Amino acid sequence: MVDDSVKQPESGMEQKEQSSSTPSLLSAEKLCKSFGGIAAVDNAQIFVPQGNITGLIGPNGAGKTTLFNLLSNFLRPDKGQVIFDGEPIQHLQPHQIAQQGMVRTFQVARVLSRLSVMENMLLGAQKQTGENLLRVWFRHRQVAQEERRNKEQAMSILESVGLAPQADEYAGALSGGQRKLLEIARAMMTRPKLILLDEPAAGVNPTLVNQICEHIVSWNREGMSFLVVEHNMDVIMSLCHSVWVLAEGKNLAHGTPAEIQTNSQVLEAYLGN
Ligand SMILES: Nc1ncnc2c1ncn2[C@@H]1O[C@H](COP(=O)(O)OP(=O)(O)O)[C@@H](O)[C@H]1O
Ligand SMILES: [Mg+2]
Incomplete structure (x- = not known):
């Protein structure tokens, strides 16, 4: 459960009003994907406005x-x-899409257990100078500088999420959350x-769920946009500016959290599950 400390972002109302007029950062229309004749995604559409936290349930x-x-x-x-x-x-x-500015996480977190927390963070760094510079001495200096900058950035992010004390521990020693x-x-x-x-709160204890939500809100205030799949309705309702609902691969509804919460088709789809 999410306690009252996790609120709709302060700027949420402005952003909601904005979202109808601002172009989508991510959009997809008429998407189809079948597995062995079964349509997993069936003519689906989704629009993710710039600056918003958008939910997918x-x-x-x-x-x-x-x-x-x-x-x-x-x-x-x-x-x-x-x-x-x-x-x-x-x-x-x-990886090219990540370079363009879109990254995703997985329903089951993919961290490398035998690497340290810091090493896992450094795997996320991109645009590494590496192999393409000819001047060897210059390259050494540049690579060293880049490594230092990446480490500083990694440490600053780890500090902001409270994982700095574990920086040198194996990622495998961390809890699921x-x-x-x-x-x-x-x-x-x-x-x-x-x-x-993809399901950032699944299998995570309530205290850590609240922390994750607070980080999402704070990164969103810095201008980052999110698309969040989540089963925990409290998380979706407290975080998202708008919510898309899928059922059997098709769009079922789209609206504000309040609209979705009272939509009879949505309730039916969940009860029928
Ligand atoms: N790689 C796959 N091969 C075959 N069927 C799949 C595959 N991935 C998903 N499916 C099927 O597609 C449907 C949608 O699955 P999924 O996208 O995982 O749903 P959700 O994330 O909403 O629970 C399910 O019926 C699932 O069994
Ligand atoms: Mg899933």
Whole structure:
């Protein structure tokens, strides 16, 4: 459960009003993906406005993770197009999409247990100078500077999420919730415009859920946009400016959290689950 300390972002109302007029940072229309003849995502659309925290909900098996995989190009759609920041992204690899400013986390956090927390963070750094400089001495200096900057940035993010004391511990020694937090923190290393979070609160204790929510709100205030899949309705209702509902791969509803909460079709879809 989320306590009262996690509120709708102060600027939420302005952003909600803005969202109808601002262009979408991420949009997809008529997306389809089938597995062995079963339509996991069936003609779905979604729009994620710049500056907002957008929610994506739906019963188990509704197609949320598949939609995430399509939006981040981990899966190719059978039909439809995804536009990020004004450009179609179907020809880009996930790491290139990350360079364009969109990153995602996974329903089951993918951290490397045998590496330290700091090493996991450094894997999130991009634009490393590395191999392409000819002047060896100059390169050494530049790489060293870059490594120092990356470490400083990693430490500052770890401090902000309360994981700095564990920086030198194996990531495998963290709790499930801390691993999720580390995965989100690592995504922040690229300073993304948009971050896609797949069930950030699943399996996480309530205290840490509240902390994760507070970080999301604070990163959103700094200008970062979010698309969040989550089963914990308190999280969705307290964080999101607008919510999309999927059921059986199709769009079922879209609206403000208050509208979604009282939508009879949405309630039916959940009760039928
Ligand atoms: N790789 C896959 N191969 C076959 N079926 C899949 C695959 N991924 C998802 N599905 C099926 O697609 C549907 C949607 O799954 P998913 O996107 O994981 O839903 P959600 O995240 O909303 O629970 C389910 O019926 C699931 O069994
Ligand atoms: Mg899922």
